[in-house]
Amino acid sequence: MTDTNDQPPYIDLKGIRKGYRIGAEMVSIFSSLDLAIAGGEFVAIMGPSGSGKSTLLNMLAGIDGPDGGQLRIGGKRLDQMGESARSAWRAHNMGIVFQFYNLLPMLTAAENVELPLLLKPLSARERRIRTEKVLDLVGLAGREKQYPTLMSGGQQQRVGIARAIVSDPGLLLCDEPTGDLDRKSADEILAMLGFLNKEMGKTIVMVTHDPQAARHASRTLHLDKGEFVEERSAA
Amino acid sequence: MASLIRQTLVMTRANLLSLPRRRAISLSMSLSIALVVMVLAGFLSMAKGFEQALKGTGSSAVAVILGGGTNQETGSDIPPDVVRSIAAKRSDLGLVRNAAGELVASREIVVPVDVRHPGDNLGQTMALRGMDLSGLSLRDGVTLSAGRPFARGSREILVGDRLAHDVPGFGVGDTVRLGAVDWTVSGHFSAGGSAFESELWADLDAVRAGFDRQGEVQTLRLRLESPASIATLRDALSDVTETPLVITSETDLYAGQSGRTSDLIRLFGWPLALLMAVGAGAGALNTMMSSVADRASEIAVVRTLGFGRMAAFASTWIEAVLLSLAGAAIGVAASWALFNGWQASTVGVNNTRMMFQLAVTGDVMTMAALLGLAIGAIGGALPAIAATRRR
Incomplete structure (x- = not known):
């Protein structure tokens, strides 16, 4: 799967190999995966369970490293970085939206959103201003001190998105962001992701099972048995 | 460094705020440490009281x-x-x-x-x-x-x-x-x-x-x-x-004449307290392992956001130390309330009965509290390392 743009791809995977050892057996997930995503694209990745979607997302997030091949994001070779370097890179360049929100229940909405900013050299006042700004952006102004357990699923996912974009990363990775939401809430979240892509220029990679969710992306890739088998661009 | 401190503080705060989820096991850890502290403080205060009674006896003139x-x-x-x-x-x-x-x-x-x-x-x-x-x-x-x-x-x-x-x-x-x-x-x-x-x-x-x-x-x-x-x-x-x-x-x-008997009291007290400390240390280890398991998803989330291993280690370890500090404080306070001034007697000078008061002094409380803290610090280290491996 390659991007046709002349610009070098923002995300560039070449010949990626990845496998897991299960007991004595080595199970291959990817034998030679290629992928190119341009900056500012909104790409959905679909596929059946076990197709390698989560493994791919973990590698893009730098949580897992490939066994071989080149993994380049924003010009940086993640495959050549150690775990702590990938962790630091992730903190500054990427936001992640989880299916089950993964908010810390004992912290308020604002404290959850503020977490990535603690990794940056910002004053408490700067962190507060940026936190309030993104909570306003996702429609949760005035709910800074509310705890996640008192919020609906849609609201919790908004907090999750606010946390993902508060440090202004260029890339958003979304792992089934609407998988736990009703249709109405899901559409609101997808509209918000669309806004972040179109209006704020975020590059978005979204793993989803939901064809309706995938329609919000500019390109949909189908993954099966460790290979991209189909590509569909939005009309 | 400032970032690490901020990460550690917020993770520690989150850990402590989630303590009510682990109320029973955390309480049992603190109380078992309190018990060890009390046993050691009891023996040390006995030795100290005996020493004080004899060292305060007589005149250098x-x-x-x-x-x-x-x-x-x-x-x-x-x-x-x-x-x-x-x-x-x-x-x-x-x-x-x-x-x-x-x-x-x-x-x-x-x-x-x-x-x-x-x-x-x-x-x-x-x-x-x-x-x-x-x-x-x-x-x-x-x-x-x-x-x-x-x-x-x-x-x-x-x-x-x-x-x-x-x-x-x-x-x-x-x-x-x-x-x-x-x-x-x-x-x-x-x-x-x-x-x-x-x-x-x-x-x-x-x-x-x-x-x-x-x-x-x-x-x-x-x-x-x-x-x-x-x-x-x-x-x-x-x-x-x-x-x-x-x-x-x-x-x-x-x-x-005070040295031999007070040494003997300490000789009984320390092994007993250390033996109990090993048990309490195992309890602390178990408690903190439960804590890490309970917070597994929270640790994984913050690690995914970019929080470092050191923050995961420090926050878990600090939780263990704070729980042991609470136990040590309870133990020291209870020891002081129960033992200080308590009348005791032993076979002392001239093989006759000698009466003295148990003395829970500052150095007795410090030594007993340090043992309590050591239990948490050592018992919490392994789970803290385990926390760094969560992702």
């Missing part, structure tokens, strides 16, 4: 001479010739003399006596000290708290306050059977809670007669011109060859 090469009063024997030759010396002995030029001295013997009261089948062994009348003036810091001193040649006893308080039947005017004869309590004395207060004092000749110890002298107490004069006394008596003499100050005599 009083010399004690023992014969026979022993430093135990009951095993000592000073031949009458030696007593007479010391008294007869006119050279500078570094000792105080009275207006008549005689040494301010007291010949003394200590007799272990069994005291039985109705309903008390076992009885208690106490120290009955026979002394010259001048012996009372050689006891610095001793005051008469009730009644009057014993009279010369009479079967009267002066009873230490602590003994009179703890053992029934020693009221002023009471009659007590010691050995084969009855003795009357003439008064009580106070000695600032020192080991003297566990003794019965009587006239030397009356004790000798009552226990068939005619002519016996175990120790000779003498008033020094100054604490430093003990060296002069040793030099002056170096020509005594009839028996090997031990010449020491009264404070050194009792301080030396």
